[in-house]
Amino acid sequence: MSKTDNPRIIVALDFPSDKLALALVDQLDPTKCRLKVGKELFTRSGPDLVRALNARGFEVFLDLKFHDIPNTTAAAVAAAADLGVWMVNVHASGGEKMMVACRERLESLGQDRPLLIAVTVLTSMGPEDLSGIGIQGSPEAQVSRLATLTRNCGLDGVVCSAQEAPTLKAEQGADFKLITPGIRPLSADKGDQQRIMTPTDAIRAGSDYLVIGRPITQAADPLGALEAIHGEVVSV
Numbered sequence: 258m259s260k261t262d263n264p265r266i267i268v269a270l271d272f273p274s275d276k277l278a279l280a281l282v283d284q285l286d287p288t289k290c291r292l293k294v295g296k297e298l299f300t301r302s303g304p305d306l307v308r309a310l311n312a313r314g315f316e317v318f319l320d321l322k323f324h325d326i327p328n329t330t331a332a333a334v335a336a337a338a339d340l341g342v343w344m345v346n347v348h349a350s351g352g353e354k355m356m357v358a359c360r361e362r363l364e365s366l367g368q369d370r371p372l373l374i375a376v377t378v379l380t381s382m383g384p385e386d387l388s389g390i391g392i393q394g395s396p397e398a399q400v401s402r403l404a405t406l407t408r409n410c411g412l413d414g415v416v417c418s419a420q421e422a423p424t425l426k427a428e429q430g431a432d433f434k435l436i437t438p439g440i441r442p443l444s445a446d447k448g449d450q451q452r453i454m455t456p457t458d459a460i461r462a463g464s465d466y467l468v469i470g471r472p473i474t475q476a477a478d479p480l481g482a483l484e485a486i487h488g489e490v491v492s493v
């Protein structure tokens with residue numbers, strides 16, 4: 258049985274400044290979503306912004322997709338843990354030694370550590386993009402391979418497309434977390450995403466957490482958009 262806890266929506270704060278991010282956050286409800294801080298916002302606003310979000314009662318997924326040698330990456334996830342984030346990620350393609358070093362470093366910090374997950378194949382990538390980087394075969398096969406490696410390294414889950422969720426739940430077990438971006442309500446623009454799914458279909462497919470950016474952050478009424486998707490998700 259999966260121990261996924263609420264809220265299951267993670268709003269991606271892809272903004273160029275803390276001012277713009279906080280203006281959006283102050284319209285949201287921490288009982289209905291967690292927040293994701295990614296590369297753009299963290300590079301501009303850094304740890305102080307993460308602390309400001311925590312102080313407002315939100316749990317934070319620090320999405321910096323670390324990918325480096327084991328020693329450097331393990332030190333980076335430990336820094337994320339010091340910041341008090343709820344979840345942190347690395348690229349599974351960094352390999353076994355890198356992922357094990359990260360997990361061991363976090364475990365050495367004790368019980369109250371962030372969830373550690375790995376990115377498999379980005380949801381913006383299709384088969385032709387994989388072949389461009391020398392990977393033959395389907396995105397689904399590559400996601401399964403990297404998810405198995407991630408689970409064998411003892412991490413808590415993976416970032417993948419909801420399209421791969423049914424296969425991964427069957428292969429990796431219910432407790433292995435699936436964090437799925439590329440979520441698009443029927444009326445929303447696909448944008449640069451390729452492997453997409455609606456919120457309801459993603460939950461039915463086995464997603465534990467839905468990462469949603471523009472369909473909420475660029476909505477005329479962000480709280481209304483969040484509440485509509487939250488209502489959809491809790492009623493599946």
Ligand SMILES: O=C(O)c1cc(=O)[nH]c(=O)n1[C@@H]1O[C@H](COP(=O)(O)O)[C@@H](O)[C@H]1O
Binds near residue numbers: 320346381439471472
């Ligand atoms: O790690 C991620 O969060 C991520 C992985 C992935 O494969 N695809 C993906 O879109 N993301 C992130 O999920 C968010 C999706 O945003 P929207 O496309 O605006 O909903 C962005 O912040 C991406 O950085």
